[in-house]
Structures are given as structure tokens and as C-alpha cells.
Amino acid sequence: MTNKISRRERTESFVRHIKKEREESSSFAKVLIGMIIVFVGIIAALFIFAGNEEIITKNFGENSIVTKIYKKLIQTSANKEHADFALPFGLRRQNILFLGVDASGNPDDLWTGTRTDTIILVNIDPKTKSVNALSIPRDSKVYLPKNNGVNKINAAHAIGGVEMTKRTVEDTLGVHIDRYVMVHDDAVKEIVNAMDGLDIYVEKPMHYNDYSGNLHINFTKGNHHLNGQQAVEYLRFRHDALGDIGRTQRQQWLLRSLLTQLKQPSTITKIPDIISVAKKYVKTDMSFYEMSQYAALARHVDMDKIEIAMLPGAPNQKGYISYWILDPEKTQEVVNRVIYRDKEHFDETMPVTASVLASDSLKGEAFAQHLKDAGIEVKCTGHISRAHSQFIAHSSKITNEYYNHLKKKDESMGGLQFVYDPVNYYCGESDFTVILSGNQ
Numbered sequence: 001m002t003n004k005i006s007r008r009e010r011t012e013s014f015v016r017h018i019k020k021e022r023e024e025s026s027s028f029a030k031v032l033i034g035m036i037i038v039f040v041g042i043i044a045a046l047f048i049f050a051g052n053e054e055i056i057t058k059n060f061g062e063n064s065i066v067t068k069i070y071k072k073l074i075q076t077s078a079n080k081e082h083a084d085f086a087l088p089f090g091l092r093r094q095n096i097l098f099l100g101v102d103a104s105g106n107p108d109d110l111w112t113g114t115r116t117d118t119i120i121l122v123n124i125d126p127k128t129k130s131v132n133a134l135s136i137p138r139d140s141k142v143y144l145p146k147n148n149g150v151n152k153i154n155a156a157h158a159i160g161g162v163e164m165t166k167r168t169v170e171d172t173l174g175v176h177i178d179r180y181v182m183v184h185d186d187a188v189k190e191i192v193n194a195m196d197g198l199d200i201y202v203e204k205p206m207h208y209n210d211y212s213g214n215l216h217i218n219f220t221k222g223n224h225h226l227n228g229q230q231a232v233e234y235l236r237f238r239h240d241a242l243g244d245i246g247r248t249q250r251q252q253w254l255l256r257s258l259l260t261q262l263k264q265p266s267t268i269t270k271i272p273d274i275i276s277v278a279k280k281y282v283k284t285d286m287s288f289y290e291m292s293q294y295a296a297l298a299r300h301v302d303m304d305k306i307e308i309a310m311l312p313g314a315p316n317q318k319g320y321i322s323y324w325i326l327d328p329e330k331t332q333e334v335v336n337r338v339i340y341r342d343k344e345h346f347d348e349t350m351p352v353t354a355s356v357l358a359s360d361s362l363k364g365e366a367f368a369q370h371l372k373d374a375g376i377e378v379k380c381t382g383h384i385s386r387a388h389s390q391f392i393a394h395s396s397k398i399t400n401e402y403y404n405h406l407k408k409k410d411e412s413m414g415g416l417q418f419v420y421d422p423v424n425y426y427c428g429e430s431d432f433t434v435i436l437s438g439n440q
Helices: 002-025 028-048 053-060 065-078 155-173 187-194 228-236 250-262 265-281 288-298 328-338 361-373 400-409
Strands: 094-101 116-125 130-135 141-144 149-152 179-184 198-202 206-210 215-219 222-226 282-284 307-310 313-318 321-326 353-358 377-383 390-393 417-420 432-436
Touching: 094 155, 116 155, 130 328, 141 155, 141 321, 149 155, 155 179, 179 187, 179 265, 187 228, 187 265, 198 228, 198 250, 215 228, 222 228, 228 250, 265 282, 307 328, 328 417, 353 361, 361 377, 361 432
Parallel strands: 094 179, 130 307, 307 417, 353 377, 353 432, 390 417
Antiparallel strands: 094 116, 116 130, 141 149, 179 282, 198 222, 206 215, 313 321, 390 432
16 A cells, blocks of 8 residues: 555656646746847837838937937948848857746845746757757756755756856756846736737636735636736646646747737837836846847747757655756757757658647548648547647657648648657657647
């Protein structure tokens, strides 16, 4: 009986930790939202209106700082061989560390002593204009530099600031970090308020109250205009089923709403407010010129082709401390794929297996038939309720190139967001899983 209870407790503990780590991986776009709005919202809005200098001058005046920045950027671009962008690091791939920190409790110092609740390593490839992102679970058990011993990786910032965090990530993953961006926990709320709220489709009823944490979520399914506080509530909702990749991507749908609103002419008048938020809630070692070049590059990035992954591992508890123990082999596999861009040679004749889960069984069956017609073995089909559709690769041989190959063969396979997740817990063992929403 003791052994059975022990196994059951270990299983329940594993499930709890998996849920927790999946929730943390979903913070990817929460940080990315800060990046896009700060670097694209402040600067790309100027690029959006390139050629419309009258709009800038009319709203801000001939001698305003915004107008001067706009003119400087336009002149800089005009004088370069490649007018769109010229990244400060050249055409080599770059690694940028994005950190989301918790509240410090000190209104005069938002950063010192804070832990990094979110750690994302973003790899940018200027040649292909593509972005990959690797989520690092905050409970990952690591060795801290400067003889600080074993600890959770999120403690590195509290102990030694951003430099220790960078060094810890570099030592753990064997990578080099070019730049960093830190976003305070309050940034998303203030940025959305600066944008006068956002329109977003809430995919299902969301009701949750945490009185101790002063968190109250109450959304009906459907279209909503969210203010800053409501946007934070939407991002923090965690009552989803285990393995709900749609939940982990919820922040990306909010990001899409932000990008859509950025293209509206009314956005240009909000730039001073966004700049004000950025000064207080964002910290980076990038120069303004570097930020402007990244913003220019961001215009060319296809959001549907952003590939994301989380460092694989398993939970382990030592006393009252819970760790995420990284799987060395799978971690190296993910780093090689997402950061170093190592991919298997694409071969359209290779045998491939798939799973299909759909909100509508008829649509799921139809999509499964399309895959079979393409020579793919469908090992599993089933029902799943999702608001967004995704193509989830589990095998290293399934790449964006492979998915694009499928889309060219059959247009009905398009419109899915690409995700890399080597852990397949959906519907049997397969090389990839297709999630079809009710709107697909």
C-alpha cells in the first residue's frame, strides 16, 4: 500500500509540475508583447507611416522629439544599401535574453532583488527574417556562477542581477547572449492602457477568484475590449486542461491584437504614452539605434512562423523545494534546433505520422483525409475544444519547411501556427499533431 501511495503521489506531483511549467512557458508572449510594443510600438509605428511625414508633423509639431526621431530614422534608412534594416551585429544570428521580473515591493527601485518569473531566449536570424524562442522554466535546477552553488535559475537575478542571469543561461545552455531586455510585471497593464485597450476574442468562459492574490477573472466567451487590468487577467488565467497548447499560446493572440491596433492611424498619437511606460517598466542594454533596427526587422517577421519550445525535463522535490530537472539529451536537442537552427535534411519521401484533434469532428475527419492523401499515416484522431489552430511538431524531422511543403501540396492545410514540442502527450505517438479550432 505504501508503494502504491508513493507512486500515486509521485504521479500527482508530476502532473502538478507539468501544469506549472506549461503555464510558465505560456509567458513567452507576455514578454514578447512587451518587446513588440516597446520596440515596435515606439518605433515601428513611425515606419508604418513612412511616407506620411504630414501625419507625424501634424500630431506632434515640427520640432517635437517624435518628429525628429522619425526624420532621423528615415534619413538613416535612406542612406543604407539595404534601406529596410541593417542590424548592429551584422547578418549573423543573434540571441536576446528576455526576462520578466516580479514586483520588488520598492516603488523607488523596480529591479534590485527581483526574481525572473519568465526567462525566454530569443534567436533572431536576419538572413531568413525569422525568430525562434526558447522558454526556460524558472524552477530549472542550475549551478550559479561565482561559487553561488545550486539553485533555481530564477534566483540568479535576485542574487547577482542581470549579469549573473546572463552568465547562468550561457553556462547552462552553451550559448552566447548578445543583448537583454527586462520587462517589469506591471508593463503589460500600463502598455495596454496606453493603447486605450485592445479588442480580443475570448475563446471560452473564464471565471476565477483569488482573493489572497487580488485576482478576479470574469469573462464570457466572445469579443471583448480589454483594458490593462483585464488584459493581465486574460494572460493570467490558468484553469486549463493539462497539455493545452492553445492555453500556452493565449498571449500570442493578445499580441496579434496589439499588432493589428498598431497599424491604425490613431496609434501615432499614443507614442508618447508608450515611451513613458517603456522608460519606467523596461530595462535593456540596447542603444536606441539598435532598437530601431530590430523594430525595422520586426516588420518582416511572419508571426505564424515563430517557432517556440520549452526546455524539457521532469519535476523533482527536495524537502520543500521543487525543482525542474533538465533532461540533458533533450535539452541539447531543443537548443540545437531552436537556437543553433540545426535541422534534419528535408525529404518529402520520408515516412511521417500524424495526429488530428478538432473541435468539429467532421472537419477533423476531412483534414485527416487530406493528410492521408498526402501520404501521411494518421495514427490518432479525436475531439478537442480550442479557439485557435496549430501545427505542433514533436519530431526533429518536422520543420517549418516541411509544413510549408504540405501547404503547397494542399492549401486546406494552411493557417496553422507552428509550434515545436518534443513531448507528445496529445493523442498517441506521432511526429506531429494538428489542432483544429472551431473556426478553422
